[in-house]
Each structure stands twice: as structure tokens, then as C-alpha cells.
Amino acid sequence: MNYIALKMLMGDRGKYLGIVMGLTFASLIMTQQPAIFVGLMMRSYSFITDVGLPDIWVMDPKVQFIDDVKPMQDMELYRVRGIEGVEWAMPLYKGLIKARLANGNFQTCNVIGLDDATLIGGPPQMLEGRLEDLRRSDAVIIDKAGAVEKLGVPGPDGKPIPLKVGDTLELNDRRAIVVGIAKTTRTFQSQPVVYTTYTRAMMYAPRERKLLSFILVKAKPGEDPKAVTERIRRSTDLAAYTQAEFQKLTYDYFMENTGIPINFGISVTLGFIVGAAIAGQTFYSFTMENLRQFGVLKAMGTSNWTLLRMILLQATLVGIIGYGLGVGLTSLFGWAMRNTILAFKFPWELLVFSGVGVTLICIFAALISIRKVIALEPAVVFKG
Amino acid sequence: MAELAVHCRGLIKTYDTGDQKVVALRGVNLDIHTGKLMMLVGPSGCGKTTLISVIAGILDQDEGICRVFGEDLLHLKQKDRLRFRAQNIGFVFQAYNLLPTLTAVENASIPLIINGMKRQEATRRAGDMLERVGLGQRLSSLPAQLSGGQQQRVAIARALVHNPRLIVCDEPTSALDHETGHHVMELLKAIALDDRKALVIVTHDARIFEFADGIARMDDGHITKLEDRQIEHHAAKETMDA
Ligand SMILES: Nc1ncnc2c1ncn2[C@@H]1O[C@H](COP(=O)(O)OP(=O)(O)O)[C@@H](O)[C@H]1O
Numbered sequence: 001m002n003y004i005a006l007k008m009l010m011g012d013r014g015k016y017l018g019i020v021m022g023l024t025f026a027s028l029i030m031t032q033q034p035a036i037f038v039g040l041m042m043r044s045y046s047f048i049t050d051v052g053l054p055d056i057w058v059m060d061p062k063v064q065f066i067d068d069v070k071p072m073q074d075m076e077l078y079r080v081r082g083i084e085g086v087e088w089a090m091p092l093y094k095g096l097i098k099a100r101l102a103n104g105n106f107q108t109c110n111v112i113g114l115d116d117a118t119l120i121g122g123p124p125q126m127l128e129g130r131l132e133d134l135r136r137s138d139a140v141i142i143d144k145a146g147a148v149e150k151l152g153v154p155g156p157d158g159k160p161i162p163l164k165v166g167d168t169l170e171l172n173d174r175r176a177i178v179v180g181i182a183k184t185t186r187t188f189q190s191q192p193v194v195y196t197t198y199t200r201a202m203m204y205a206p207r208e209r210k211l212l213s214f215i216l217v218k219a220k221p222g223e224d225p226k227a228v229t230e231r232i233r234r235s236t237d238l239a240a241y242t243q244a245e246f247q248k249l250t251y252d253y254f255m256e257n258t259g260i261p262i263n264f265g266i267s268v269t270l271g272f273i274v275g276a277a278i279a280g281q282t283f284y285s286f287t288m289e290n291l292r293q294f295g296v297l298k299a300m301g302t303s304n305w306t307l308l309r310m311i312l313l314q315a316t317l318v319g320i321i322g323y324g325l326g327v328g329l330t331s332l333f334g335w336a337m338r339n340t341i342l343a344f345k346f347p348w349e350l351l352v353f354s355g356v357g358v359t360l361i362c363i364f365a366a367l368i369s370i371r372k373v374i375a376l377e378p379a380v381v382f383k384g
Numbered sequence: 385m386a387e388l389a390v391h392c393r394g395l396i397k398t399y400d401t402g403d404q405k406v407v408a409l410r411g412v413n414l415d416i417h418t419g420k421l422m423m424l425v426g427p428s429g430c431g432k433t434t435l436i437s438v439i440a441g442i443l444d445q446d447e448g449i450c451r452v453f454g455e456d457l458l459h460l461k462q463k464d465r466l467r468f469r470a471q472n473i474g475f476v477f478q479a480y481n482l483l484p485t486l487t488a489v490e491n492a493s494i495p496l497i498i499n500g501m502k503r504q505e506a507t508r509r510a511g512d513m514l515e516r517v518g519l520g521q522r523l524s525s526l527p528a529q530l531s532g533g534q535q536q537r538v539a540i541a542r543a544l545v546h547n548p549r550l551i552v553c554d555e556p557t558s559a560l561d562h563e564t565g566h567h568v569m570e571l572l573k574a575i576a577l578d579d580r581k582a583l584v585i586v587t588h589d590a591r592i593f594e595f596a597d598g599i600a601r602m603d604d605g606h607i608t609k610l611e612d613r614q615i616e617h618h619a620a621k622e623t624m625d626a
């Protein structure tokens with residue numbers, strides 16, 4: 001009977017494709033949209049991930065997320081260094097500074113000032129030049145995407161010429177020489193990232209009383225970072241988070257304070273509903289069209305249980321194919337977009353998520369059909 | 385030896401459509417013996433289809449007894465009733481009712497598969513049966529690729545493939561032209577009937593009455609007249625043989 005069920009379904013090309021397409025659509029939307037969402041949300045804290053090395057981030061207690069810089073006084077650094085369990089503590093400057101390009105245009109940059117001696121907090125990967133080159137006078141390192149997209153100056157043919165090692169730009173009227181190009185993970189902030197030393201960042205930055213954005217702390221070997229974090233909080237008026245805590249703080253901020261989750265939630269829900277509607281409706285009309293055939297099978301002695309299994313098998317088949325195609329398309333999409341600005345992250349949890357979604361649609365489609373078939377009187381077969 | 389295939393006494397069936405009650409059977413008594421082709425004839429709406437539905441065990445009567453080969457289907461457990469139908473009853477419909485996406489041989493194999501036979505063996509037997517109805521060359525045709533008469537022959541192969549003891553046909557020739565209908569009846573009579581089988585055919589097509597061994601005339605839920613034509617037939621056959 002399984003064979004008959006499959007032939008019934010696949011023989012009806014139009015309906016079969018309709019159902020599979022509905023499910024493919026649902027599964028595509030339910031993986032692709034969340035994948036972009038996850039990718040975007042991970043970007044919210046990718047700077048924290050990029051800095052990597054420190055266990056603990058110390059900052060003003062009012063800071064809500066990584067880009068929400070509330071400067072502290074420099075002396076806080078020394079207080080933190082004195083706390084028990086702290087292996088080292090380094091300053092980090094993070095701020096938006098206007099850069100003047102060679103053609104006179106202005107571009108706001110995300111300037112990162114690293115501890116002069118250790119350069120801790122530098123970019124995760126250098127593409128050109130070395131991090132140590134920052135010690136040369138007026139040296140800055142810029143990120144690849146920024147160099148190509150935002151800091152490039154339009155050439156004679158209109159296409160921007162990327163900024164390269166040896167080029168200069170002005171940060172707050174002070175000269176800066178590009179000594180390296182780095183690869184960084186994209187963040188929400190689409191501004192170019194400019195790395196320099198802490199001292200030089202102080203010169204680029206607008207004059208203010210307080211300029212220390214973050215204190216990066218490494219716990220002593222054998223010390224529990226969580227315990228050290230707790231100690232820092234108690235001994236200062238500052239906030240201290242482990243790397244994971246700070247990532248979560250940032251992530252939660254964007255979840256709660258932006259329309260991003262709602263927008264994606266709506267997309268996913270719509271995809272689910274539209275997919276369910278197309279697949280459910282087509283599956284139902286497929287069953288209705290075959291009601292007479294089911295009646296014939298019933299009259300000939302097929303049990304409701306067997307008919308139910310046949311319909312479930314049909315639903316399972318279209319479910320698996322639709323799911324596979326949808327997930328495949330999403331992977332293809334992610335692959336095609338891998339080198340673009342688009343955020344895309346496809347963790348295995350999304351496979352489960354969309355799998356559950358598609359399963360629900362199939363169960364729904366099968367249920368509304370099964371009801372009709374179970375209620376069907378076999379005597380209909382003699383009706384004209 | 386002829387056996388009592390169908391035994392009906394006092395069958396009453398009322399359809400309740402909510403706003404209206406239609407009495408389709410008003411106390412039907414009927415016996416059908418094996419080896420016989422019994423025709424149920426009468427005007428449209430007189431209850432013929434209702435009667436064979438009860439006989440075939442796909443519709444429950446409200447009152448009266450209906451036994452098929454001694455089994456009272458109304459009082460069988462659902463499971464046993466399904467098995468009884470699957471093993472003992474063959475169906476032929478006016479509208480053929482073939483599964484459109486299955487080939488001729490796959491359609492004809494369905495009753496065997498319902499009875500739990502492996503697909504390969506079922507297909508082989510269905511192929512043999514299609515050979516017998518003259519469609520040995522069309523095993524893998526889809527119903528839509530066959531003419532009406534050919535489709536009805538596939539349906540006949542399907543009705544007979546599992547060797548059921550009671551074959552019920554509702555208006556098997558109504559959708560066919562006269563000549564094709566005639567062929568279908570010849571075929572049915574030739575291969576569907578033997579000493580241990582009974583054939584019930586509902587029709588209002590007077591042109592096929594000649595194939596009947598017995599005719600039960602129905603009107604308004606009653607059987608009004610029973611004709612036994614077997615004697616005439618035998619007589620006719622003997623004259624021809626002579
Ligand atoms: N499912 C049904 N619901 C209500 N009335 C029905 C139903 N089936 C048949 N009838 C009515 O019962 C009567 C007998 O119908 P049927 O047995 O189909 O007659 P026939 O086959 O002789 O044309 C008719 O009046 C018909 O309208």
C-alpha cells in the first residue's frame with residue numbers, strides 16, 4: 001500500500017510540486033531568515049569576540065552594550081591592576097572620530113586605541129603589515145572592508161580606489177599613516193575600524209576629561225574569571241563582565257531595544273503561515289481529489305489505519321523533500337553571500353527549528369486530510 | 385453445487401439527510417445462488433445501488449438480515465468485516481474508479497495487495513488477469529491512455545484478480561456504447577462466473593438483460609418481480625449445441 005500511496009501522490013505532478021514548493025518555501029524562510037538574524041545578532045558583539053584575549057571587560061556601570069561607550073578616568077586602570085587575581089589590565093579606547101579623506105570628504109571611523117606597550121585588543125588577523133608597525137609615528141591600521149568601501153577615494157573612472165599601506169588620512173586634523181590592513185569581523189557599526197595606540201588615540205580624540213573606554217583584564221592562571229570579575233565589581237564602582245557576559249549583555253540589548261527580532265520574527269512567522277497555507281491547502285485538495293480513490297480502497301477492504309499510514313507517508317515524503325530543498329537553498333544562499341556584507345550564520349539549531357516547523361505543517365496538512373478520509377463512507381464508490 | 389451466496393430478509397434502509405428522510409429499501413427479500421448472474425433492474429432511484437451496497441457490506445441496513453455466504457456482515461467486527469470484503473467481494477463500478485496515476489497492472493493488483501500479497505507476485509497475477517480480459521498488451525498504460533471499454537476491462541480484472549466469491553457491479557455498461565457494453569458483459573459472464581461464485585449486476589440497461597440468469601425487478605424500495613431465466617438459457621443452449 002505504501003507503493004500505491006507514493007504513486008498516487010507523485011503521479012499528480014501539479015499537486016505534488018505545489019506541496020513540495022510550499023514546504024520548500026516554508027523551510028527556506030524558516031532557515032534563511034533566522035540565519036541572517038543569527039548572523040546579525042552575532043555581529044552585535046563581534047568586536048568583543050575579535051578582541052579575544054582578555055577574560056574580563058571593565059567599564060562604566062551605565063554601559064549597556066559594546067558600542068555604548070561611557071568613558072572612565074585613567075586612574076581606574078591602576079585601581080583595577082591592584083585588585084587581587086588580576087594578571088594584567090590594559091586600557092582600550094573606542095570612539096567615533098571623523099576622518100578626512102584625500103579628496104576632502106569626511107567619514108566617521110571607529111577608532112580603537114590599544115595599550116602602547118602590549119597592543120592587546122588588536123585585530124584578529126593582519127592582511128598587510130604587522131601589528132607592531134603601530135609603534136611607528138602616526139601609524140594606524142585599518143580594516144579591509146573599510147579600506148575598500150568607505151575610505152576609498154573615487155578614482156578617475158568613478159570607482160573607489162581602496163586605501164592602501166602608505167596612504168595618509170586625517171583624524172581630527174592630525175595626520176595618520178596607514179601601516180597595515182587588517183581583517184575584522186563585521187559589526188553593526190558599518191564604519192571603518194581604525195586601530196592605533198592608546199596614546200595616539202588620545203591625541204586624535206576630541207579633548208575630554210575622561211577617555212578610557214574599557215579596561216581589558218586577564219585573570220591570573222588558576223583564578224576563576226567569574227570570581228575576579230566579582231572582586232573587581234566590589235572593589236570599584238565599575239561594571240565588570242566576563243567576555244561571555246559582555247557578549248550576552250550586548251546581544252540582549254539589541255534583542256530588547258531594536259526592531260530586529262520582531263522583524264525577523266514576522267518574516268519567519270509569515271513564511272511558516274504561507275508555507276503551511278500553500279502546502280496544507282494543496283495537500284488537502286490533493287486528498288479531496290483522491291477521496292473517491294480512497295473510498296474505493298476502503299470498499300475493497302483497506303482499513304482506516306492503513307489509509308492513515310498512506311497519508312502520513314505522503315506527508316512525510318513531501319515534508320522531507322521540501323525540507324531538504326529549503327535547507328539546501330538556504331545553504332546555497334549562505335554560500336553565495338559568503339563574501340558580502342550580508343550577515344549569515346547557519347548553526348545546527350536552525351536545522352532543528354525549521355525541521356520542527358516543516359513537521360508541524362505536514363502534520364497539520366495530514367490531519368485535515370485524514371479527518372475527511374476517516375469519515376468517508378465506502379458506499380460513496382457507487383455514487384455516480 | 386449451487387450454494388446460497390446472498391440471503392436477504394426484510395431489509396429496510398432509510399437515508400436521513402437532516403431535513404428529509406428517504407426510505408430507499410422497504411423490506412427487501414432476495415436470495416442469490418452461486419453459479420448465477422443476477423441482475424437488479426428498475427427505474428432510477430428505486431434503491432438498486434442501496435441494495436448492493438448493503439449486500440457488499442459497505443452500507444449498514446437499518447433493519448432486516450443480510451447474510452453473504454452465511455456471514456452477517458452487519459454484526460461482524462470492523463476488522464473482520466474489512467477482511468471479509470477484501471477476500472470475498474469484487475467491485476465493478478459505472479465510473480470504473482481506477483486510480484488515475486497507477487498503471488493498468490498496478491490497478492488490477494490492488495485487491496491482492498490489500499490482502500497482503502507481495503507486490504511482485506501481485507503484479508504477476510494481475511498481469512495474468514489482464515491477459516484474460518484481453519489487455520495483455522496494455523499492462524503499463526495509465527487509465528487515461530485507455531478507452532472506456534478498456535478501462536472497464538481493467539476494472540473487471542481488478543474485481544476478479546483475488547478470486548472473490550461475490551462480484552457486485554453497479555451499472556457496468558452505462559458509460560459504454562452498446563457494442564462495448566456487450567463485450568464487457570460477455571467477458572464478465574465468461575470469466576467471472578463459476579459454480580462457487582455469484583455475480584450481481586445492477587443495471588437499467590435493457591439491452592444487457594439477455595445475459596442474466598435471474599432478474600430481480602425493483603420499484604420504490606421493493607422487489608416487485610423475480611424472473612428465473614436460467615431454464616430458458618439452458619434450453620436455448622441445448623438447441624444451439626444440437
Ligand atoms: N446517501 C444518500 N443520502 C440520501 N439519500 C440517498 C442517498 N443515496 C441514495 N439516496 C436516495 O435513496 C433512493 C435510492 O437510491 P439508489 O439506491 O441510489 O437508487 P438507484 O441505484 O436505484 O438509482 C433515492 O431516492 C436516492 O435519492
Ligand SMILES: [Mg+2]
Pocket residue numbers: 432433434554
Ligand atoms: Mg444507482
